[in-house]
Amino acid sequence: MGKIQLITKGFVKENPTFSLLLGMCPTLATTTSAINGMSMGLATLFVLVLSNMAISATAPYIPDKVRIPAYIVIIAAFVTILQFVMQAFTPDIYETLGLFIPLIVVNCIVLGRAEAFANKNSVVDSACDGLGIGIGFTFALTLLGLVREILGSGSAFGWKFIGGDGILVFVLAPGAFMALAYLIVLFKKVTAKKGE
Amino acid sequence: MEYILIIISAIFVNNILLSQFMGICPFLGVSNKLSTAVGMSGAVCFVITLATLVTYLFQYYVLVPLGIEFMQTIAFILIIAALVQMVEIVLKKVSPSLYQALGIFLPLITTNCAVLGVALMVVTKEFSYGGGEPHFFNLGESVVFAFATSLGFGLAMILFAGLREQIALNKVPEAFKGIPIALVTASILAMAFMGFSGLV
Amino acid sequence: MTMAVQSSFKNMTLCLFAVCIVSSALLAAVYAVTKDPIDAANMARTNNAIAQVVPEFEGTPVADTIEVGGKKYPYYTVSKAGQPVGYAITSSSVGYGGPVTLMVGITSDRVIYNTTVISQSETPGLGAKCVEPAFADQFKSLNPAEKKLSVKKDGGDIDAITASTITSRAYTNAVATAVAVYDAIVSGSGAAEAVTGAASAGDWEESETEDGEAGNIQEIQ
Numbered sequence: 001m002g003k004i005q006l007i008t009k010g011f012v013k014e015n016p017t018f019s020l021l022l023g024m025c026p027t028l029a030t031t032t033s034a035i036n037g038m039s040m041g042l043a044t045l046f047v048l049v050l051s052n053m054a055i056s057a058t059a060p061y062i063p064d065k066v067r068i069p070a071y072i073v074i075i076a077a078f079v080t081i082l083q084f085v086m087q088a089f090t091p092d093i094y095e096t097l098g099l100f101i102p103l104i105v106v107n108c109i110v111l112g113r114a115e116a117f118a119n120k121n122s123v124v125d126s127a128c129d130g131l132g133i134g135i136g137f138t139f140a141l142t143l144l145g146l147v148r149e150i151l152g153s154g155s156a157f158g159w160k161f162i163g164g165d166g167i168l169v170f171v172l173a174p175g176a177f178m179a180l181a182y183l184i185v186l187f188k189k190v191t192a193k194k195g196e
Numbered sequence: 197m198e199y200i201l202i203i204i205s206a207i208f209v210n211n212i213l214l215s216q217f218m219g220i221c222p223f224l225g226v227s228n229k230l231s232t233a234v235g236m237s238g239a240v241c242f243v244i245t246l247a248t249l250v251t252y253l254f255q256y257y258v259l260v261p262l263g264i265e266f267m268q269t270i271a272f273i274l275i276i277a278a279l280v281q282m283v284e285i286v287l288k289k290v291s292p293s294l295y296q297a298l299g300i301f302l303p304l305i306t307t308n309c310a311v312l313g314v315a316l317m318v319v320t321k322e323f324s325y326g327g328g329e330p331h332f333f334n335l336g337e338s339v340v341f342a343f344a345t346s347l348g349f350g351l352a353m354i355l356f357a358g359l360r361e362q363i364a365l366n367k368v369p370e371a372f373k374g375i376p377i378a379l380v381t382a383s384i385l386a387m388a389f390m391g392f393s394g395l396v
Numbered sequence: 397m398t399m400a401v402q403s404s405f406k407n408m409t410l411c412l413f414a415v416c417i418v419s420s421a422l423l424a425a426v427y428a429v430t431k432d433p434i435d436a437a438n439m440a441r442t443n444n445a446i447a448q449v450v451p452e453f454e455g456t457p458v459a460d461t462i463e464v465g466g467k468k469y470p471y472y473t474v475s476k477a478g479q480p481v482g483y484a485i486t487s488s489s490v491g492y493g494g495p496v497t498l499m500v501g502i503t504s505d506r507v508i509y510n511t512t513v514i515s516q517s518e519t520p521g522l523g524a525k526c527v528e529p530a531f532a533d534q535f536k537s538l539n540p541a542e543k544k545l546s547v548k549k550d551g552g553d554i555d556a557i558t559a560s561t562i563t564s565r566a567y568t569n570a571v572a573t574a575v576a577v578y579d580a581i582v583s584g585s586g587a588a589e590a591v592t593g594a595a596s597a598g599d600w601e602e603s604e605t606e607d608g609e610a611g612n613i614q615e616i617q
Contacts, residue, residue: 021375024224025309029217032520062411063403069277070415072306076270077419081426083269088433091441095515102269102316106309108221152521165558171521173215174390177383181376188371266427270419322495330488330495393492 006128010136016109017140018187023109026100027141028176034157037145039093040100041138045131046082047104051075052118052130059119071114076105109137147179199340201325206344208392212310213352214385219310223353224378226301228364233357237350239298241343243283243305244314247276248342251315252335272315277306310349314342356385441514442472449501449510450474450482457484464580469573471581480504483581485574486514491566493517496526498567500535500574506582508538511571516563523563531557531564535571545572 016022026044031037054074062070083101086094094101104110113133118126149155152170154162169175212218219240226232251272259265284302287295305311318338322330333341359381368377446457453474461470471485481504488497494517501509511532518524525531534554538545546552547564556564 021224022221024220025217028220058415062415063408065403066408066412069274070412072273072277073270073412073415073419076273077423080266080269080423084266084426084430084434088430088437091437098517099313099316099320103218103309103313105269105273106307106312108307111307165521168521169387172390172519173217174383174386176217177379177386181372181379181383184379185371185376188376266423267420270416270423274416324490324495330490 003125003128006125007132007135010129010132010134011139012136012191014133015136015140015187016133017137017144018184019191020109021184022112023107023137024180025103026107027144028173028180030097030100031141031145031148031176031179032171033149033153033155034142034146036096037141037143038138039090040097041134041141043082043086043097043101044104044107044109044137045134047075047078048110048113048134048137049127049130050078050081051110052113052126053123054078055114055118056121056123056126067119068111068115071111071119072105075110075114079104109133144176144179144183147183148175151175151179198325199337202323202337202341203344203347204395205325206341207348207351208389209395211348211352211389212314212345213349214382214389216313218313219308219349222301222304222308223356223382224375226304227353227357227360227378230354230357230361232301233353234350235297236301236304237346237353239301239305240308240310240349241346242298243276243280243302244311244346244349245339245343246283247279247311248315248318249335249339250279251275252318252338255319268316268319273306273312276311276315280306310345314345318342352385352389356382359385445499445512445514446472446474446484446501448512449484449499451501451503451509452476453481462577462581462584464573464577469577471577473581482509483578485577485581487570487573487577489566489569489573491516491518491526492523492560492562493519496563496566496570498570498574500571502574502578504582506539506541506575506578508535508540508571508575511535511567518560518563523557523560525557525560526563526567531555531567540572540575545575 010016012019014020017024017027023044026040030040051071051074055071058070058074059067079102082104083094086101113130117129121129146156148170149157150166152166152168152172152175154160154164154166167175170179206212210216213220213223222236222240226236254271254275255265255268259268259271280302284295287298287302318333318341322332323337323341324330360378363377363381372380443457454476455474457472457474459470459472461468463469469485469487471483473480474482474484482501483504484499484501486497486499488495490496496516496518497514498511499514500511503509513527513532516524516526518526543554544552545554545568547554547556547561547568549556549561550565552568554564554568
């Protein structure tokens with residue numbers, strides 16, 4: 001697979017949210033607006049690329065039986081670095097996303113890519129893979145956030161286009177489940193048509 | 197009194213699955229059958245309570261005195277991973293029947309974000325109940341909170357599994373089969389749980 | 397790429413140990429590098445909040461804390477031409493999703509200049525609207541002696557956010573607490589009346605919905 005395919009496959013074919021259904025917790029929790037969803041996606045992308053690279057570089061030296069704990073430590077280290085960087089340079093976003101930043105450690109996408117790709121591929125390929133999956137995740141979260149923001153608060157990326165409130169339930173918990181359900185159905189329909 | 201409020205709030209009002217969105221992977225993954233949902237809930241209940249107790253002590257007796265709070269995330273996830281391993285080994289020796297029931301779920305729990313989430317929540321967030329001053333939980337409150345949270349996890353999980361078993365018998369539009377209809381169900385369940393809001 | 401090496405007890409322990417040591421060292425290094433920017437960012441946040449809630453001032457705000465009713469409240473004094481022109485007081489109250497923490501600016505004539513939210517975890521779309529001007533601007537230039545600091549539902553003068561009475565109440569209570577803290581600060585600086593000032597501020601906090609209190613405290617000054 002070429003580098004370009006490695007990056008683009010995460011967009012549709014192996015989209016972590018819509019097609020692999022991984023990392024559901026931050027997907028549902030942080031998509032109250034498009035900006036929040038995008039920030040969460042980018043934060044995950046950062047960890048994904050760096051941990052993929054580090055794991056790819058160290059995998060040949062890690063004994064098989066302790067590989068999962070070793071990967072978790074590596075991922076946790078990058079997550080903590082991300083926490084420091086966000087606290088220093090984007091404190092407002094850090095505050096908004098709250099607990100879900102440290103919880104990137106247990107995001108199945110990150111550990112999943114380490115197991116499924118990074119530990120058997122080169123550093124550059126792993127970086128591309130992380131970038132591709134990360135972009136796919138960011139795209140999915142931004143889209144879900146946008147849908148919820150438009151329906152729930154009548155605005156898009158913070159720009160308000162109707163006066164008053166939207167359909168509040170879409171900003172709340174039930175709306176998160178509902179919006180994601182319909183987006184997955186739409187995604188299935190669109191990709192099924194393409195496949196024909 | 198505060199303990200009662202903590203318990204009601206953690207189980208119903210701020211349900212970890214339906215209002216905080218932690219632990220969604222097992223919620224969607226192993227809720228096809230009621231029996232597996234019960235097994236998973238039992239294992240989670242056990243691990244969340246134990247992990248919160250240990251991480252709480254580790255935070256206040258190791259990380260804070262040494263001034264290395266920045267190692268929190270790494271330390272907590274390692275403790276949880278080690279605990280899960282240990283529980284697995286002990287359970288295998290002490291109660292093979294319980295191990296049979298919970299064993300297959302244990303490895304999945306390390307990456308259940310509810311466990312790390314609750315452990316981090318009790319040491320980073322200030323809570324307040326019944327109009328009292330916001331404060332950090334003490335050890336007793338933390339453990340009660342963790343246990344109640346895991347009961348909330350179990351409640352949502354078992355209700356959800358029951359619903360999904362019924363749905364499996366019905367005709368579902370092709371595109372909605374599997375996860376989408378599960379999400380729609382979860383949405384309605386979350387709406388039902390919103391009825392508890394304002395209770396505490 | 398070759399597959400991972402064979403596992404033995406020795407290399408497993410060594411490997412995990414090495415991974416932990418390297419990660420910790422890396423973290424310590426990044427922590428050291430980002431510590432100053434993090435402090436600076438926190439300070440910028442505080443300074444920003446102060447600048448939003450008090451009138452124009454000279455120099456830097458002076459940080460201090462005061463104990464009112466058994467609880468410590470941090471506050472900042474801002475001065476112009478050597479005279480204190482206002483106080484930015486941090487106070488919090490319990491909302492729906494947790495504590496709502498505010499920075500409340502009160503000028504030296506005991507009028508609320510402005511308020512801003514430092515942290516809150518209210519429901520997005522409902523209680524979280526307390527940061528929006530539609531609600532928060534009610535407190536701009538509000539004189540606590542003229543208006544009653546509680547929501548209309550409780551017989552006060554503050555319009556609650558639709559469907560978010562608990563958040564509105566928390567916000568209003570935090571502002572009322574800040575006024576009580578202000579009274580304690582002002583009376584505290586007039587050394588002789590320090591004790592009575594603190595005591596009446598405590599009373600005020602307990603009975604903040606009663607109208608008469610506001611007048612009483614002003615008399616003490």
